Structure formats: structure tokens, C-alpha cells
Amino acid sequence: MVSLTHLPPEILHNIFSFVDPEDLARIPFTCRLLNNFIKDNNALCRAIYLRILDEPPTRDLNFEQELHELVMLKKICSAKDSANNEQIQSHLPFVYRAFTRLLNHAIQVPAPVGITTKEGSGASSSRSINQPFARKSRAQTFPASRNAALLATLFSNERTRERFLTRSFIYELGRDRMMPGISGHPQLDAYDSESGSENDPDNAGRRRPRRSRTEFGWRKPRRPREAYQMSAKLHCLYGWGLGTDEAEVAPGAVNGEARRRAIWAARRGGGVFSLASSKVYDMREYTPRTEWGPFLDEDNGSSGVRVDWEKVEAILIVLGTNIRSKRLERFPIFWHFWGRPLAGCWAGSYIPWSRDREQGKEKEMSGLDGRDPYGVSGSWLRVVSFLDYSDFFNFNFPVIDRLPRDVPRAPLNAGQATRLILMRIRVTKIEPPGERDHPDHPVVYFEGFSRALDGSWAEDADANLRGTVRVTPEGEVRWTSYSIFDGEERWKSEGIQLGGIRSARGVVGTWFDKDFNPQGPCGPTAFWKISDRQFAGEDGSQVLLEDLFPLIADDMQEDPAARGSADEDLDHFGAEADWAEYEMEDELDALYYFDDDDIFDVEDGEAYQPSELDEVDDEDEDEVGGETDAEQDTP
Numbered sequence: 001m002v003s004l005t006h007l008p009p010e011i012l013h014n015i016f017s018f019v020d021p022e023d024l025a026r027i028p029f030t031c032r033l034l035n036n037f038i039k040d041n042n043a044l045c046r047a048i049y050l051r052i053l054d055e056p057p058t059r060d061l062n063f064e065q066e067l068h069e070l071v072m073l074k075k076i077c078s079a080k081d082s083a084n085n086e087q088i089q090s091h092l093p094f095v096y097r098a099f100t101r102l103l104n105h106a107i108q109v110p111a112p113v114g115i116t117t118k119e120g121s122g123a124s125s126s127r128s129i130n131q132p133f134a135r136k137s138r139a140q141t142f143p144a145s146r147n148a149a150l151l152a153t154l155f156s157n158e159r160t161r162e163r164f165l166t167r168s169f170i171y172e173l174g175r176d177r178m179m180p181g182i183s184g185h186p187q188l189d190a191y192d193s194e195s196g197s198e199n200d201p202d203n204a205g206r207r208r209p210r211r212s213r214t215e216f217g218w219r220k221p222r223r224p225r226e227a228y229q230m231s232a233k234l235h236c237l238y239g240w241g242l243g244t245d246e247a248e249v250a251p252g253a254v255n256g257e258a259r260r261r262a263i264w265a266a267r268r269g270g271g272v273f274s275l276a277s278s279k280v281y282d283m284r285e286y287t288p289r290t291e292w293g294p295f296l297d298e299d300n301g302s303s304g305v306r307v308d309w310e311k312v313e314a315i316l317i318v319l320g321t322n323i324r325s326k327r328l329e330r331f332p333i334f335w336h337f338w339g340r341p342l343a344g345c346w347a348g349s350y351i352p353w354s355r356d357r358e359q360g361k362e363k364e365m366s367g368l369d370g371r372d373p374y375g376v377s378g379s380w381l382r383v384v385s386f387l388d389y390s391d392f393f394n395f396n397f398p399v400i401d402r403l404p405r406d407v408p409r410a411p412l413n414a415g416q417a418t419r420l421i422l423m424r425i426r427v428t429k430i431e432p433p434g435e436r437d438h439p440d441h442p443v444v445y446f447e448g449f450s451r452a453l454d455g456s457w458a459e460d461a462d463a464n465l466r467g468t469v470r471v472t473p474e475g476e477v478r479w480t481s482y483s484i485f486d487g488e489e490r491w492k493s494e495g496i497q498l499g500g501i502r503s504a505r506g507v508v509g510t511w512f513d514k515d516f517n518p519q520g521p522c523g524p525t526a527f528w529k530i531s532d533r534q535f536a537g538e539d540g541s542q543v544l545l546e547d548l549f550p551l552i553a554d555d556m557q558e559d560p561a562a563r564g565s566a567d568e569d570l571d572h573f574g575a576e577a578d579w580a581e582y583e584m585e586d587e588l589d590a591l592y593y594f595d596d597d598d599i600f601d602v603e604d605g606e607a608y609q610p611s612e613l614d615e616v617d618d619e620d621e622d623e624v625g626g627e628t629d630a631e632q633d634t635p
Contacts, residue, residue, distance in 0.1 A: 005033045012037060017047035021067040022074070024048065040064070054147050056105035057348070073098040077154040088163055095164050096230040099151060103237065103499065106147040108348030109133045111373070111502065135351045139332040141529065142344030142504035143351060152341045155238060165238055167231035168310045170275045173408065179271050232309035236316055236498060239505075240341040274411035276317035280510075280524050281387060282409050283396045285311070292512050292522075293478075293494025304436040304473040307496050315508055315524040322385050322418045333381065337505065337528055344504030350375060351504070352532045368427040374469045374477065375502045375529065376446050382421040382527035384511060387414055392521050420453040423527060425465055433470065441471035441501075450483065463490075475500070479507045482514060489514045493525055504528065 004012075016027065016038070024045075028035035038044070045063035053070075076091050110133065135141060155161050279285065286292045294312045295305040320338055323329065329339040337343045344350065352375075369377050387395070391414035403409065425448030433439055448465045467481030477497035482489045495509020506528025513520065 005031065009037065013044055013047065016044055017051060019048065021048060021052070021071050024067065025071070052146065053102070053150065054105065054107040054145055057108050061105075069094075069098050069101075074154065077157070077160045089167070092164060092167065092227060092230055096234060099234055099237070102147045102151055103342075103346040106145040106346040106349070107143055108346075109143065109351050109502070111348065111375075133351050135353055137332065138353060139530075140336045141351055141353070142336075142349040145342075145346070145349075148342040148346070151238075155341070161238070165231060165235040168228045168235070168313055169225075170272060170279060170310065170314060170408075174272050174275055177411075179275070229309045232313040236309060236312050236508075237345045238341050239316070239320075239337075239343055239345060240339065273317055273321045274413050275408070276314035277412040277414075277416070278395075278409050279311065279314040280318050281392060281395060281412060281522065283518065283520055283522065284405055284409075286510070286512060286516075286522055288516075291494060292492070292510065292516060294496060294509050295494075300436070305478070306472070306474055307476050311510075312496065312498075312508055315510065315526070318416075318524050319383055319385060319418075319508075319526050322416060323383065326418065333530065345499040346503060347500030348502050349499065349504040350502045350529055353530075368430055371430055371442075372427045372444050373441065373501060374444055375532075376444055376469055377426040377532065378424070378529055379531040380423040380425065380506075380527045381530050382423055382450070382525065383418060384421060384523065384525045385416050385418045386521060386523040387416055389521055391415075393519070396520065421450050421527075422453060423450045423465060424448045425467075436473070438471035438473055438475060443468055443470045467493075471501070477501055477503075477507075479509065495525070495527075 004015075007015075016024070019027070024038065028038045042063050045067050046061075049063045049066055073095065076088065076095060079088055133143070136144070155165070285297070287297060289297045289299065290308070291300075291305060293305070294308050294315065296308045298306070300306075323334060323338050328334040386392075395409065395412055395414065425446045427444055428447050429445040431443045431445070433441060433443055437443060445468050446466065450463050450465055452462060464484040465481055466484065467479065469480075470478050472478050477500060479493070479495045479497065481493045483491040483493075490513075491511055492514040493509055493511045495507040497503050497507050498505040506526060508526045509524075510522060511525045512522040
């Protein structure tokens with residue numbers, strides 16, 4: 001028998017390509033020959049990398065270093081509960097770098113290939129041809145990624161998530177206040193003496209206690225701490241379970257008791273949700289320095305804005321909890337984004353879809369759409385939450401307000417309303433980047449319209465839209481939009497696209513008065529792309545419905561058990577039920593016409609008490625908490 005050391009290099013390469021990364025480092029210790037073979041063998045490391053992970057968009061990588069960091073990340077995330085907590089937390093910068101690097105190297109859907117042609121007049125025109133890349137289902141707009149699956153597995157442990165995803169300021173504040181769900185967790189802030197960023201040279205020699213207290217409570221850091229920002233960004237990218245007690249609000253819970261408990265748990269006046277709501281609706285955070293969006297409160301000058309990931313985290317907590325408490329996760333068009341971790345949160349993850357494309361009648365993209373790097377044109381599904389204005393005003397402008405600006409307001413437990421809106425937009429202009437934009441990416445202008453999925457609203461709830469998409473100097477995709485009623489701009493929105501350019505996860509941000517009214521209102525919003533069908537002069541409402549209906553009908557064809565739905569909810573339809581027909585006739589009454597208001601109206605949590613849960617019938621849930629008076633135009 002031929003010894004292993006006498007085999008040709010090609011065969012050794014094939015054998016060792018099936019070795020796990022954790023074991024690869026042990027092989028060089030066996031003998032000098034194998035040590036020489038393994039050392040600096042980037043081709044072998046690449047073969048191992050591609051066997052377990054996605055092929056990265058660039059081939060110019062040090063795959064040996066990539067495997068080394070992967071092994072280290074696995075060790076850190078699998079540390080036992082008895083491991084030294086401070087030592088583990090000191091690895092946050094590495095975990096952040098490795099986490100985001102894996103997402104940056106995740107599988108990407110090829111962008112349309114632009115082709116420039118010469119016309120008879122001598123003028124040049126551009127057109128774009130889409131590359132084939134099919135969706136697994138119509139509602140799942142991103143591909144399966146081995147990188148994302150690996151990260152989901154590594155962070156499936158609650159202790160790992162606690163160590164690295166819950167280190168922002170609101171979580172520290174929640175632990176200090178013994179909030180439900182996190183009161184038993186230890187304080188996690190290992191950066192104990194800096195008053196600002198650990199890496200900020202301007203902060204040298206300026207120290208104060210880790211948590212400065214006043215008679216009103218904690219002071220917020222004078223400058224954004226890198227640890228807080230890194231943890232919040234990881235939490236935003238991870239996504240699922242943001243701000244909820246996962247033991248009580250389980251994804252896909254649709255039976256009556258689970259639903260009532262989910263609604264009460266989300267609105268019970270405690271936990272991180274109330275702190276996040278306080279941060280999102282606090283008008284003191286909407287300033288010219290933050291440009292009223294999810295950006296850091298700092299002097300931007302000509303350098304452009306930087307994303308405040310703690311603000312984005314708070315927005316996702318509020319919207320995610322509202323969506324779960326309304327059972328919207330039972331629709332895969334929501335579940336794929338708000339009910340599972342790492343849902344399309346990387347650049348280039350969006351898979352184009354339109355009914356024309358599905359039928360093989362897709363038209364070539366031409367002109368501006370062919371030059372648009374952001375994939376703006378198409379239909380988008382939007383979620384907007386807001387407070388009753390009386391609650392909003394009382395929260396922000398109490399009769400006696402001696403609270404310092406750097407001390408957070410009290411937890412906010414008032415009920416919120418949530419609306420769904422369909423948007424259709426198209427590119428109208430593309431310009432070079434400005435002084436405060438990333439120099440490598442253009443500014444794209446768009447126009448369109450939006451339609452509220454609520455028949456009870458006034459007709460002026462529908463709006464026209466205009467806005468821009470650009471990339472900030474730090475590389476984040478920034479969306480700015482205006483909602484226009486009767487020719488007048490009324491609401492403005494600022495948001496960032498989670499994951500980067502053409503990310504399927506969509507945009508998260510804030511909405512507010514376009515004139516920056518210091519008395520508000522304001523609130524959180526998010527939207528994600530569902531279809532690519534272009535304008536062709538059709539009626540706006542009909543165009544939107546033709547994009548939405550196939551997604552809803554396709555939802556019912558997925559296996560409900562795969563999403564954790566209760567089997568008894570499906571029994572009365574029979575084994576041969578026509579799901580598409582049922583969906584059109586029944587579910588859309590609730591989804592589109594809002595006859596079932598409680599699907600979209602969040603009840604006031606103060607109306608609930610634990611002892612009342614078992615006494616509330618499903619059909620009576622709409623009456624709990626009453627209607628909000630905030631039935632106003634929304635963005």
C-alpha cells in the first residue's frame with residue numbers, strides 16, 4: 001500500500017480538501033512533508049472554504065487566513081457558560097469583523113449586465129439583461145446562503161446572542177432596571193471607563209465613571225461607544241427575535257392562546273420593547289445634526305452622516321414586535337424577513353421577480369434602469385408605526401420637564417398603530433455623487449406612488465412619492481423619500497438599507513414632518529422590495545395588486561408546518577382546499593380591505609392584564625384598546 005506521504009500532490013489536495021478547518025491546523029504537526037504541503041497552500045484552503053461556504057464575489061483572498069478566522073469564530077461562539085465573561089466580551093471587535101466579513105462574502109445575485117449600443121443618430125443608449133436566478137418561492141426574495149446558515153447556527157445559542165448581540169445602551173439600561181426577559185443577565189459592558197469611543201483619539205485623558213447617574217437616571221454616552229454600535233449592528237443584521245422574549249412570542253404561533261399571550265407579552269409595559277419605543281419616539285433625537293434620520297448626533301460637516309446602529313436596532317425592535325403581535329408572520333412575505341435570522345441581510349441578495357419574468361415575457365431593462373446600481377424600480381411593501389398624537393405629545397412635552405437631554409426618557413408603554421403600504425417607484429434621474437457621498441457610487445432619483453392597504457382610510461391616504469438613493473462615505477446605502485399629497489410634500493423619510501446595495505432585507509428608518517416640526521409627529525418605518533415589474537402606463541392600484549396577489553397566493557402553497565403553524569388552523573378547509581382561491585376570497589378581505597382590523601392595529605397594552613388573557617375571545621380582540629385617534633396621513 002502506498003504511504004500517504006508518497007502520494008502525488010494532486011491526490012493529497014483532493015484528500016485534504018475534505019478535512020474540516022478545525023483539523024487542518026493539526027496536520028502539519030504529523031511530519032515535515034505534510035507541514036510543507038499545508039503551509040501557504042492557498043489553493044487547498046480555497047477548496048476547503050468553498051466546500052463549506054459560499055463562493056466569495058472576489059477571488060483575491062487569503063483563504064488560509066479566512067479559515068483561521070472561521071475556526072476562531074466557532075471557538076468563541078461555542079464557549080461554555082462557565083467561560084470568563086469579560087474575556088469573551090473582549091472578542092467583540094473580532095466577532096464583529098468576522099461576522100460582517102462572512103456576510104460580505106455571501107452568495108450574490110448577479111446584477112443586470114449593462115450593454116451600451118450606438119443608435120443610428122450616433123447617440124449611445126444603454127440596456128440591461130437580467131441573469132437567470134430563480135426564487136425558491138415568490139415570497140422569498142433572497143437565495144439560500146451557506147455563510148448565513150453558518151452564522152445562524154453559531155448564534156442559535158441564547159448565551160452567544162446575549163454576549164454579542166445585546167450590548168447596546170438600551171440593553172444595559174434594561175438590565176439596570178431589571179427589565180423582564182433580561183433582568184437575570186449580567187452587565188456586559190467591558191469598556192468601563194471611556195466616556196466615548198474606545199478608539200477615539202480626541203477622547204484621550206477624558207474619563208468619567210462607566211455609568212454616570214443623575215437623579216433622573218443614567219446619562220447616555222457623550223460620544224457613541226464602538227462596543228455599543230458594533231453590538232447593535234450585529235443585532236440588526238441577525239434580525240430575528242429583536243426585543244422579544246422568544247419563549248413567549250414564538251414565530252408562527254397562530255392558535256388563540258399563543259396569539260393572546262404574544263400580544264400581551266409584546267405590550268406588557270416592560271422589557272426592551274418599551275425602552276426601544278422611548279428611543280424611537282423621543283423628539284430630542286430628531287435634530288439637524290442627525291438629519292432626523294437614524295444617524296449619529298455629531299458634526300457631519302463635509303464628511304457625510306454615519307449610521308446610528310443603536311437607533312436602527314431600536315426601530316427594528318419596535319417594528320418587529322408590532323408585526324409579531326399582529327400575527328403578520330403567518331404570511332411568508334413577512335415571515336421570510338421578520339421571522340427568521342439573517343434574512344437576506346447582505347449586499348446583492350435580492351432576486352428579481354415579476355409576473356412577466358415568470359411567464360418568460362420579461363422585457364430588457366433599458367435606459368436609467370439599466371444604469372441603476374441599487375435596483376430601485378419596482379414594487380415595495382412598507383410598514384409604518386405611529387402613536388396616537390395625544391400620547392406622542394404627552395410623552396415628549398410633559399407639563400414639567402426637567403429631564404436633561406442626555407438622559408433617556410421613561411419607558412414608553414402607549415399603544416401604537418401599524419399600517420401596511422404598497423409602493424411603486426421608478427428611476428427618473430442619475431447624477432454623479434456629491435461632496436458628502438461615496439465617490440464610487442452615483443445618486444439615483446426616483447418617483448412613484450403609494451397605496452394604503454386599508455379600505456377604512458380616507459382617500460388622501462394614498463400619496464405620490466419622490467426621493468433619492470445614495471451611498472454614504474462609510475459605505476451605507478441611504479434612502480430619502482417624500483410623501484406628496486395634493487401636490488404638496490407632507491412627510492419625509494430617512495433610512496438605510498440593511499446589508500448594502502441590492503440587499504433583500506430592505507430599508508429601515510424614520511418618518512417625520514417634512515418641515516422638521518419640533519412638535520412632531522415621527523415614528524419608525526421599513527420597506528422591502530417584492531417585485532420588479534416596470535411602469536407601462538397601467539392604473540396604479542391594479543399594477544400594485546397584480547404584483548401582490550401572486551405573492552399572497554404563493555404563500556398558501558408553502559408548507560405551513562415548516563413555519564410552525566398549528567395544524568388545527570387548517571383542518572376546516574379540508575385536504576383538497578384551493579388555497580389560492582381561499583386566499584383571494586377570504587384572507588385578502590383582512591389583508592387589503594382591513595375588515596379584520598386587529599391584524600394591523602396594535603392593541604393598547606395597558607388594557608391587558610395577565611389575569612384577563614384567558615377571558616379574551618379571538619373575536620373580541622379587536623375591541624380591546626379601542627381605535628387610535630391617529631388616523632392621519634402617513635408616509
